[in-house]
Amino acid sequence: MAAEGKTMDALSQFELTPIVAGFSNSNLYMLIAGVAISALMLIGMQPRARVPGRLQSLAEVSYEFIYGLVRDQIGHEGKKFFPFVFTLFMFILFGNMLGMLPYAFTFTSHIAVTFTLALVVFVLVTAVALAIHGLHFFSYFFPEGAPKALAPLIIPIEIISYLSRVVSLSVRLFANMVAGHVMLKVFATFVVMMGSAGVLGLLGALAPLAINVALVGFEFLVAFLQAYVFAVLTCIYLHDAVHLH
Amino acid sequence: MSEERLLEDPSRPDRDASFEERLRAARAKAGLDRTEAAGKGTPSPWGLGVRAGLEVASALAVGVGFGLALDWWLSTRPLFMVVGLFLGGAAGVMNVYRLMLGRRGPGPDRTRGS
Known part of the structure; x- marks a missing residue:
C-alpha cells in the first residue's frame, strides 16, 4: 500500500471507493463525523455537572470557543448565526481530525466537499445581506465617493472580488489538507523504501521517520487551524453582510 | 511587616x-x-504570504472563468477571457489590499462601530 515496488503512490489515499452503490468512503466518514459530533454534544452534556468531566469539558470548551468567536467577530446580532458557524466548524474539524487516524479517509481533502461548504456559506451570506439590506446590498459593489465614470470598471472588479471568496475559502482548506496528507505519505514511503534496503538503509530510514513524527504533530495543528480559519472567515463575511459598509 | x-x-x-x-x-x-479581536492573532509572514497569493489566484480564476463563460456564450473566443484576466488581476490586488488593511474598507468604517 505504501510503496508498491519502487513507485511512490501518494495520491491513492484520496480515491473514492464505493461502499454501497452511491455511498462512498467519503460519505461514510461524513456520517461518522456527524455521529461523533452529536455524540460529543449529547452524551457529553448528559451529566450536566457543575464541575464538568472530561467529555463535558470538551463539549463546553468547543461551544464557548465558537460562541466567543461569533460574538467577537459579528457582534450581538451575530448570535443567531451561532448554530450555523458551530456546525460548520465542528464538521470541518472532525473531518480533518478523523483524517489523521490511520486508514481513515479525509473528506475535507476533496475540492467538491470544500467548495460545497464554501458555497453554502456564500449563499447564506448573500441571502442574509439581501434580507437585511434589500436592494441597498448592491451598493456594496460600488464604494461611495468613487467617481461615477469609473463604475463600469469598479463594479465588475468588486463582483469578481466578491465571488472570489468562494474560491479562496474552499481552495485554502482543500489545498492544506491535500498537501499535508501527501507529505505524510511521501515521507512514510521513504521510510519503507529505505528500510527495505539493508542495515544502512534501516539507519537512514530514521531521518524520514523523525520528519514524519514532526509532520504528524504539524498536521494536527493544521487540522485545527484550517477549521478555525474557515469559521473565522465565515464570521467575517457574516459581519460584512450584517453591517453593510 | x-x-x-x-x-x-x-x-x-x-x-x-x-x-x-x-x-x-x-x-x-x-x-x-468594541474589542480589538479583529486585530489579534496576526498570522505569520509565511501564512500571510500564502493567503495573499491565494487571494490573487482565486480572483484571477474567477475573472478568467467568467471571461471564458462569456466567450463560450457569445462565441467571442479570446475577447472576454482577456478582459476577465485583467479584471480578475485587479480584483486580486483589491483583495490583497483589503487583506492588508484588515477587514473591509478603510479604518474609520470599523472603529466607528458601524
Whole structure:
C-alpha cells in the first residue's frame, strides 16, 4: 500500500471507493463525523455537572470557543448565526481530525466537499445581506465617493472580488489538507523504501521517520487551524453582510 | 511587616491596575467595548504570504472563468477571457489590499462601530 515496488503512490489515499452503490468512503466518514459530533454534544452534556468531566469539558470548551468567536467577530446580532458557524466548524474539524487516524479517509481533502461548504456559506451570506439590506446590498459593489465614470470598471472588479471568496475559502482548506496528507505519505514511503534496503538503509530510514513524527504533530495543528480559519472567515463575511459598509 | 505594607501600600497601584484590567476584560466580554479581536492573532509572514497569493489566484480564476463563460456564450473566443484576466488581476490586488488593511474598507468604517 505504501510503496508498491519502487513507485511512490501518494495520491491513492484520496480515491473514492464505493461502499454501497452511491455511498462512498467519503460519505461514510461524513456520517461518522456527524455521529461523533452529536455524540460529543449529547452524551457529553448528559451529566450536566457543575464541575464538568472530561467529555463535558470538551463539549463546553468547543461551544464557548465558537460562541466567543461569533460574538467577537459579528457582534450581538451575530448570535443567531451561532448554530450555523458551530456546525460548520465542528464538521470541518472532525473531518480533518478523523483524517489523521490511520486508514481513515479525509473528506475535507476533496475540492467538491470544500467548495460545497464554501458555497453554502456564500449563499447564506448573500441571502442574509439581501434580507437585511434589500436592494441597498448592491451598493456594496460600488464604494461611495468613487467617481461615477469609473463604475463600469469598479463594479465588475468588486463582483469578481466578491465571488472570489468562494474560491479562496474552499481552495485554502482543500489545498492544506491535500498537501499535508501527501507529505505524510511521501515521507512514510521513504521510510519503507529505505528500510527495505539493508542495515544502512534501516539507519537512514530514521531521518524520514523523525520528519514524519514532526509532520504528524504539524498536521494536527493544521487540522485545527484550517477549521478555525474557515469559521473565522465565515464570521467575517457574516459581519460584512450584517453591517453593510 | 504586613502593617508596614498596608501603610505604605506598595501593592495599591498594582491592585488598581489589575482591577482596571479585570474591568476592561469584563466590559469586553459583555460586549460594552468594541474589542480589538479583529486585530489579534496576526498570522505569520509565511501564512500571510500564502493567503495573499491565494487571494490573487482565486480572483484571477474567477475573472478568467467568467471571461471564458462569456466567450463560450457569445462565441467571442479570446475577447472576454482577456478582459476577465485583467479584471480578475485587479480584483486580486483589491483583495490583497483589503487583506492588508484588515477587514473591509478603510479604518474609520470599523472603529466607528458601524
